[in-house]
Amino acid sequence: MALVQNFPFLSIILTLSGGVICSVLKGHGARKYSTFVLCTVLIGSLLTLAHVLSTGEAYVYMMGHFPAPWGNEIRVGILETMMAALFSGIMLLSLMGGMHHIFEDTEDTKSNLYFTLVMLLSASLLALVYTNDLFTGYVFVEINTIASCALVMIRYRSGKALVATVRYLFMSLLGSGLFLIGITILYDITGHLLMENIAESVAVLFKTGTYAFPLSVVIVLFSMGLAIKSACFPFHTWLPGAHGNATVSSSSILSGLVLKGYIFLLIKIFYRVIGMEIIFQQRATNVLFIFGVLAMIVGSIKAIQEKDLKRMLAYSSVAQIGYIFLGIGLGTEAGIAAACLHIIVHAITKPMLFTACGGFMDVSGGSKKFSELQGAGLRDKLSGFAFIVGAMSMIGIPFFAGFISKVYLTTSAIETLSLKTVIALAALAISTLLNACYYIPAMLVLFTHPKKEPVSVHPRPKAMSLSLWMFIGLNFLMGCFSQPIVNAVIQGIAMFR
Amino acid sequence: MKIREDYERVGWRKLVHWVNADPQEDYLTKEEIKHENLRLKEEVAEERNGRLQEFKSMIQNMIQTHGREWYNKGYRIFSVFVALAMMTVLLGVVSQLPSFGDPSNPANNEVAERYIESGLEETGAVNIVAGMILDYRAFDTLGESHVLFIAAVSVLILLRMDYGFDGKLRKTGGIRDEGYDRFYEPRNDAILQTVTKMLFPMIVLFGIYVILNGHISAGGGFSGGAIIGAALILYNNAFGFNQTKRFFNYNTFKWVSFASLITYASLKTYSFFTGANHLHSGIPLGEPGAILSSGLILPLNICVGCVVACTMYTFFTMFRKGGM
DSSP: OOGGGHHHHHHHHHHHHHHHHTTTTTTHHHHHHHHHHHHHHHHHHHHHHHHHHHHHHOEEEEEESSSSTEEEEEEHHHHHHHHHHHHHHHHHHHHTHHHHHHHSSSSSSTTHHHHHHHHHHHHHHHHHBBBBBBHHHHHHHHHHHHHHHHHHTTTTHHHHHHHHHHHHHHHHHHHHHHHOOOOOOOHHHHHHBBBBHHHHHHHHHHHTTTTTHHHHHHHHHHHHHHHHHHTTTGTTTTHEEEEEEEHHHHHHHHIIIIIIHHHHHHIIIIIIIIIIIHHHHHTTHHHHHHHHHHHHHHHHHHHHOOOBHHHHHHHHHHHHHHHHHHHHHHHHHHHHHHHHHHHHHHHHHHHHHHHHHHHHHTTTTTOOOOTTOOOHHSSHHHHHHHHHHHHHHHHTTTSSSSHHHHHHHHHHHHOSHHHHHHHHHHHHHHHHHHHHHHHHHHHHTTSSOOOOOOOOOOOOOOHHHHHHHHHHHHHHHHHHSSHHHHHHHHHHHHHHH | OOOHHHHHHHHHHHHHHHTTTHHHHHHOOOOHHHHHHHHHHHHHHHHHHHHHHHHHHHHHIIIIIIIHHHHHHHHHHHHHHHHHHHHHHHHHHHHHSSTOOOOOOTSSSSHHHHHHHHHHHOOOOOSSHHHIIIIIIIHHHHHHHHHHHHHHHHHHHOOOOBBBBBBBBBBOOOSSHHHHHHHHSSSHHHHHHHHHHHHHHHHHHHHHHHTTTTTTOOOOOOHHHHHHHHHHHHHHHOOHHHHHHTTOOHHHHHHHHHHHHHHHHHHHHHHHHHTTOOOOOOOOOOTTSSOSSSTHHHHHHHHHHHHHHHHHHHHHHHHHTTTT
16 A cells, blocks of 8 residues: 555544644644644645546545454545545635634633644544545534534634524534434444445345335435535524634634535435435435525525625525535536535635635724725735635636636536526526625725725734635636646546445 | 507597597696696505505514514424424334344344454454444544543633633632632531542542453443543532642643543554554454453553543533633
């Protein structure tokens, strides 16, 4: 086994123990250590990606001395390593972008614990991406749940953040519970926890027609549990509060990565546990399709009504999650590929918007209301530029990242050739229009000269400038040279079989 | 009420007027007709507006007087309905699942078979459960102990009071602090203290026994750690924080959790790495049944036990006082 094949496992262990190490360090030591670990993980994931791309084959990595159904194992393919690299990279950039806010928003005796949470969160995301075993998936879903709730809660002396955390915690635990019940039932009727073995048993069960009702309930429980956790439309009520009141880095991480981790797990379960044919025949995707369409429209309308920039961005996340579920709901391979692309696009765009929002708050006396933010884009020009890039990408203007995923969503909708095509195209058109309806007024507010005297301007930290430039660069890279990424995603999905 | 202008000039229209002996419209000029139409329109609009206003105020009144009540009622009915539907579906599923204890169940397959038949030989642990969670599926347990750790960290973030209400760093152990601590509790309860003096060493010893024999008999790190945690909580209740913080304060929690989790992670990293690369691990399994046997399971049990005990005691102190 080549040395490079050990990196996925090492990155999980490094981040897990990194969290423990950060808990005994002081705040700034923890900051340096977690940055170092995330850089290492990013480089490791990229090397693994290069290795997997060159061999063109996924491989399984045995966790211990016992082979698969008895021991644990992780599976490394193109899509998995891509997501791991994306998650660790965006995690790093989000942390850098909101670093000074982290130290302002947490108590100085507890700021090291923020990095503990971030490290454990990244470990759980990596494990969710790589896992080949449903129960391992559940264990890391637990870590993910607690860490992401605590990331909202850690904001010092903010009553709103606490209320939002309670709401988030309850919804998230409900989702975990449904997911766990699903695993239990599935284990009872198949006798396995390893993905491949479950897939084999489920195919047999489906052919013979035994346990048909429990099987469809399992599909519903998995979809519903993970849809609650990833804030799909009727279950999105916790999201605006949690994302709107957390500190800047937390908002970026939660909207950019945590939601995506669960969606990726759902796609993985659909492909590798239940089997796509069965999912299509059970029409589970149709429900997700309807939820996605409703999310795209309701989320955008809610965003138009908001008078608070961060909450507006949070509602925009609801709409963007709708796009991803629309892609999954189309029920074709192209649709899933488009959904994966949109996961990537949203993960590199939304954290940039939140980081820019942090910059605007710095130059507007810490307020995130539109009335106070007037002219903030002129006071902090780099954040303003980043906001323009992000907004253009979210609306779907060519040469920006958002355009690519929208093009692929549209083409895959056209290829479906059914009633869904019409609904999907209409929803895409309306939602794009609505996106423009809230991003353009926001930009107008940010770039008009304020009537009042501006609040004193802070110098922007270098880490934040660097992170914003990297985000902008990534966005253009994705918008202009997307073909290799698209090919890799399609290859990666084919590898799921 | 809009009349087409050219229609006025048509002969047929004039004839109709004449037959009906309806001279009125003939006397109206175009301007007047327009005016009349506008007036009628306004009237209609006013009427509609009035009705709308009435309706709105009615609704508002209703909402102000009954809205919350209705919402709460509807919410309750809806949630009961959802819960009932969920229960019905899940009970339906349970009724269709394979019956409990049937040897032909899907869960009784080659996986369980190998655990039972060659578990002792492969892991060296007489207690198959310990072999399963700490050797076969050690990665899951590694995650699980970090779940405990992150739960403790989250509670610490939420409840640890580093600063008093005056905004200064809080000193634990002052007279005032002890006063708060003892406010709702009986001070120096003689019965409790005497019983604790007798029981505390025994409970701790039993916890250590359960942890150390985790691979031989029933028990292990999770249950033994819970026993030790309970002993610490009992001691704290009897003697107060001034006594417990001599041997268990925040630094103890920090460093014990750190040491055990890092030990666990590094031991398992070695074992995963050698396993995945098909290297010989070189860890002796020992003689089954002896206390020093079954490879890594004993040290891992000790690590898990420390983490569980620390987590339990931390939960207690955080909810009780917000400090240790």
